[in-house]
């Protein structure tokens with residue numbers, strides 16, 4: 558349990574959305590914050606996220622909305638295409654915004670950079686922790702050690718802090734039966750061909766989505782069903798094998814998959830307790846909801862804000878209050894995400910047809926209401942009124 562006096566020291570492990578937001582709120586609450594990040598440098602680009610819900614409100618409270626708006630991807634519609642690229646169904650951006658209030662579509666790296674640029678704490682890249690003890694003692698890979706009043710594990714779905722403090726991960730990770738890959742590349746020709754529409758090609762158990770971002774860059778997402786969570790040694794080869802038979806832009810995309818492509822199993826993290834001693838987890842590390850739920854970044858920012866609020870309200874019981882406020886919202890979103898699998902990666906041709914029919918009818922208020930229930934879990938009430 559952290560003690561309450563001035564200039565307490567916090568170590569944040571992971572400079573992703575949850576870690577950066579935790580650093581932002583904790584340093585403003587008077588903590589002396591250090592951040593360690595495994596990646597050798599800041600990770601720009603990445604995949605496109607739809608950012609809305611409580612995280613949007615947290616970003617507003619941080620004063621970051623104008624900077625996020627400036628990085629908004631100019632997507633005009635969401636279009637389902639067939640394997641020759643012909644349009645099957647479409648929902649306009651206006652209709653999408655009507656179902657997903659205030660949504661900002663932007664690259665994960667852009668969201669992270671906006672938060673990072675507003676931080677005072679310096680980030681140590683290319684390092685991590687090798688041992689973490691409940692009392693706040695930490696050992697680093699170079700053999701040095703230090704002691705903190707608070708250690709925040711914000712190191713994502715495969716959290717090392719979680720493993721070091723709570724034991725091996727398998728019991729906490731729920732595999733959702735799919736692998737995913739995402740990348741952004743600069744390819745003016747492909748980018749022009751796609752345009753500022755989110756276009757997706759869906760065949761049973763497989764989906765490719767892509768969209769032009771800006772300045773000749775484009776982002777792509779691939780998703781496919783796999784019985785095993787085990788990751789392939791060569792992700793680009795696995796993608797060629799899985800998607801090589803598809804038409805449309807699939808061959809062009811497969812020829813530009815970068816070496817550092819984001820590739821992972823799709824899973825959720827579900828654990829009964831998110832803290833031990835002076836150690837607490839935030840974001841995907843304790844409550845990954847998966848890309849099917851689509852609210853992970855929003856919840857990561859919300860969790861970071863709620864944690865700082867509760868620590869400021871009083872050290873005693875802060876972690877319990879933080880978990881008590883966040884966990885119901887995370888579980889609700891996880892359940893929603895599991896239901897959304899059939900919408901994002903339908904298992905049969907008729908399910909794809911049904912989904913596209915709903916997209917085509919999205920102009921009707923009753924259908925919008927239906928879509929709203931499908932894209933936006935209700936997690937109001939997690940944040941205290943501003």
Ligand SMILES: Cc1cc2nc3c(=O)[nH]c(=O)nc-3n(C[C@H](O)[C@H](O)[C@H](O)COP(=O)(O)OP(=O)(O)OC[C@H]3O[C@@H](n4cnc5c(N)ncnc54)[C@H](O)[C@@H]3O)c2cc1C
Pocket residue numbers: 570571572573574575576593594595596600604605606607608609665684685686711712713714715716717718737738739778839840841842845846847848851852853854855856857
């Ligand atoms: C394809 C895809 C699409 C998505 N779409 C959406 C969406 O539309 N809307 C939305 O809200 N969310 C979406 N998400 C989810 C969202 O990106 C995550 O939930 C969110 O990024 C979680 O933030 P985080 O900080 O907990 O984890 P991450 O963003 O994964 O950050 C973890 C950080 O910790 C670092 N790290 C890992 N291990 C260590 C270690 N041992 N030591 C030090 N550092 C370490 C990593 O390098 C990384 O920088 C999507 C996710 C994917 C994969």
